[in-house]
Amino acid sequence: xxxxxxxxxxxxxxxxxxxxxxxxxxxxxxxxxxxxxxxxxxxxxxxxxxxxxxxxxxxxxxxxxxxxxxxxxxxxxxxxxxxxxxxxxxxxxxxxxxxxxxxxxxxxxxxxxxx
Amino acid sequence: xxxxxxxxxxxxxxxxxxxxxxxxxxxxxxxxxxxxxxxxxxxxxxxxxxxxxxxxxxxxxxxxxxxxxxxxxxxxxxxxxxxxxxxxxxxxxxxxxxxxxxxxxxxxxxxxxxxxxxxxxxx
Numbered sequence: 001x002x003x004x005x006x007x008x009x010x011x012x013x014x015x016x017x018x019x020x021x022x023x024x025x026x027x028x029x030x031x032x033x034x035x036x037x038x039x040x041x042x043x044x045x046x047x048x049x050x051x052x053x054x055x056x057x058x059x060x061x062x063x064x065x066x067x068x069x070x071x072x073x074x075x076x077x078x079x080x081x082x083x084x085x086x087x088x089x090x091x092x093x094x095x096x097x098x099x100x101x102x103x104x105x106x107x108x109x110x111x112x113x114x115x
Numbered sequence: 116x117x118x119x120x121x122x123x124x125x126x127x128x129x130x131x132x133x134x135x136x137x138x139x140x141x142x143x144x145x146x147x148x149x150x151x152x153x154x155x156x157x158x159x160x161x162x163x164x165x166x167x168x169x170x171x172x173x174x175x176x177x178x179x180x181x182x183x184x185x186x187x188x189x190x191x192x193x194x195x196x197x198x199x200x201x202x203x204x205x206x207x208x209x210x211x212x213x214x215x216x217x218x219x220x221x222x223x224x225x226x227x228x229x230x231x232x233x234x235x236x237x238x
Contacts, residue, residue, distance in 0.1 A: 034226055043119070043206055043229035090158070094225060101146065101212060101225055102171060107157040 002027045002095040006106035013081045014114050021076040021109045023091030033074040034092040034103065035065055044090060050074060061085070081113045117141045121207050121230035129238050133195040136233045138207030139188055147190045148208040148227065149175075149182055158206075164190065165212060197237045204232045 003026045013019045025031055032051055036044040048059025055067045065076045076089060088110050092103040120139040128134055140147050149161040162182040163171040172182060179198070184190045194201055208227040 032225065036227075036229075041231075043231045044208070044227075046226045046228065049226055101165070101210075102148075102160065102163055103225065103227070105158045 002031075002093050002104045004091050004093045004104050004106045006089075006091055006109045008109050009107075010110045010112065012112050012114065015083050016080050019078050019081040019085070019111065019113070021089050021091075021111060023074045023076065023106060025072050025074060025091075025093040027093060027095040029095050031074075032094040032103075033065075033067060034094075035059065035063070035074075035076050036090045036092065036105075037061075038088040038090065038108070040087075047076075047089075081111075083113045083115055086111055086113045117228075119207055119209050119228050119230035121205075121233050123233055124231065125234045125236075127236045127238065128197055130198055131196040132237075133193065134197045134201075134235060134237075135194075136192045136205050136207075136235070138190040138192075138209075138230060140190065140207070140209030141228055142188070144209035144211050144228070145187075146210045146212050147184060148210075149190070149192050150206040150208065151203045152206060152232070153203045161192070161205075194235075197235075199237045202235055202237050204234050206230060206232045 005024045007022055034049045035047040037047050038044045047063055048057050050057045050067045058064045063078050065074055067074050088108045090108045091106040094103045122137045145166050147164040151159045151161055161175040164184050167184040181193045206229050208229045210227045
């Protein structure tokens with residue numbers, strides 16, 4: 001079985017400060033991990049993914065995420081937040097091998113970046 | 116620029132009416148997902164198709180909802196009769212599963228591409 005948790009409903013950060021959006025997961029095998037972003041009145045947009053290899057994954061818009069197997073975490077980070085980063089962020093996981101093609105999404109974390 | 120196209124973007128209807136939402140997946144993608152998003156429940160998976168065949172619709176209320184893929188370029192989600200509790204944003208997403216897919220295949224990385232959604236309001 002696969003599951004993912006985003007422990008924070010909302011994250012507030014000042015523009016220019018670093019940001020972290022947390023995600024933890026549970027799988028039986030090895031995880032494929034994803035981050036998506038949803039801007040207001042828009043669909044989800046793929047940001048980045050971890051499949052294998054380097055634990056630090058770089059994605060779109062300056063975001064990166066760090067895979068930590070021992071802590072079963074895949075936190076999303078950005079060194080310097082922009083007001084335009086304000087959006088809803090979803091973490092998703094797939095269990096490999098043996099899992100289905102269907103990803104499990106977290107409930108989402110609302111990121112608010114204050115000017 | 117390949118994208119998933121959904122229609123209508125907004126729909127307001129009265130309880131009891133039939134609602135049909137349409138989705139055009141990205142050309143060449145062989146999987147289609149329907150999700151429903153609400154504030155209370157977040158993202159809920161309603162149906163999943165691979166190569167036009169329904170593989171999972173366990174999240175869909177069977178008595179009033181139906182999902183089909185009449186051809187590779189069109190997926191539909193129908194609600195009949197609609198109820199106020201169906202008010203939500205409905206998303207279609209598509210993805211590509213490589214030929215010879217198995218659940219453990221490293222080729223099956225599986226990011227999804229979402230449409231802009233259909234906002235349904237049932238009065």
